[in-house]
Amino acid sequence: MVKYADADLDRTFAALADPTRRALLTRLEKEDSLSVSELARPFPVSLPAIMKHLDVLSDAGLITRAKTGRTVACRLNAGPMEEAMNWLARYERFWSASLDRLARFVEETGEEDR
Amino acid sequence: MVKYADADLDRTFAALADPTRRALLTRLEKEDSLSVSELARPFPVSLPAIMKHLDVLSDAGLITRAKTGRTVACRLNAGPMEEAMNWLARYERFWSASLDRLARFVEETGEEDR
DNA sequence: CTGATACTTAACTTTATGGTTAAGTATGCC
DNA sequence: GGCATACTTAACCATAAAGTTAAGTATCAG
Structure with missing residues (x-):
């Protein structure tokens, strides 16, 4: 468990x-x-x-x-909202395929953007 | 009301x-x-x-x-999570300036991407 | 010092949450 | 039919949530 x-x-x-x-x-x-x-x-x-x-x-x-x-x-x-949002973000693909692609864009771009 | x-x-x-x-x-x-x-x-x-x-x-x-x-x-x-996420998204600017710019990108790009 | 303003704490009520055990219903298998 | 499996419902309990009124504390204005 x-x-x-x-x-x-x-x-x-x-x-x-x-x-x-x-x-x-x-x-x-x-x-x-x-x-x-x-x-x-x-x-x-x-x-x-x-x-x-x-x-x-x-x-x-x-x-x-x-x-x-x-x-x-x-x-x-x-x-604390960021944590909540990150938790929800895992489910984005279930309501939006295009937003899923964008989430990957965020992950990739976010790094070099910091 | x-x-x-x-x-x-x-x-x-x-x-x-x-x-x-x-x-x-x-x-x-x-x-x-x-x-x-x-x-x-x-x-x-x-x-x-x-x-x-x-x-x-x-x-x-x-x-x-x-x-x-x-x-x-x-x-x-x-x-229903999408609604929750949308509610939270209004506060993104408070924890991340770069994610705020990205949110605008989502709004603009999301339209033509549908 | 007095009194109004701006909270704060206390005590209490009601309803909701999260769990339990025990019993009940419906389906699948020999 | 008879029995195990897979839920479902019922009854109950303890604690927490969301509100109330009433009373208390602290500060500022005169």
Whole structure:
């Protein structure tokens, strides 16, 4: 039996499985840095609920938080998404033959491009 | 309202958040078609537990099941992964500038390549 | 010092997840 | 028919997830 130590992927995919959390990430993709209350404002749930979502995102390494005075600035940290994307990329050939050829192009070109 | 079509994404990411389910998908990526008991064999959990995982994968549209006689053939259906990957692709620029350029190349080239 | 602002923590409820064992159904084989 | 194989369903359990309200802490503005 093969034991996988990819708890990171578990956390990343689990964090992405909630629409509120994806919306939070989407906002941080556009805004670069937002406070907790700015992030919470558009959502119809309580602030503690948003806090919990931010904890989940933080545990998954998808955001970072930095306190300055009484406000907490949240920033996107997309790093873990790359791992998730790499996992998915193995399946690309099943939905697209042309993208499969392109994946090989990426692998070959990516090396010399670094 | 704006979004409720992303229940599909919810299910896809949630299905991918479990290591056993990812391992099941990985096996189906290599084997094309496997019966329930063949799929279950390598895992240290009971058959009903595997059944539940297959139900989750099925609900997410990531596998299809076809019964022939008393055996059930499971096949990968990667379609929903494409949606997940597209969602993630928006964040590529945060971890890789060169992959961002390549993403544009995909968009431009993908069209005429179809 | 006071009060408002910006979180944070605590306690609790409800529902979902991931597992179990045990029993049930359907098919294939002698 | 009778029995093994291949799932399937049922009932149950423990823990985690996602939300609530209420109360607590820390900082800035006056």
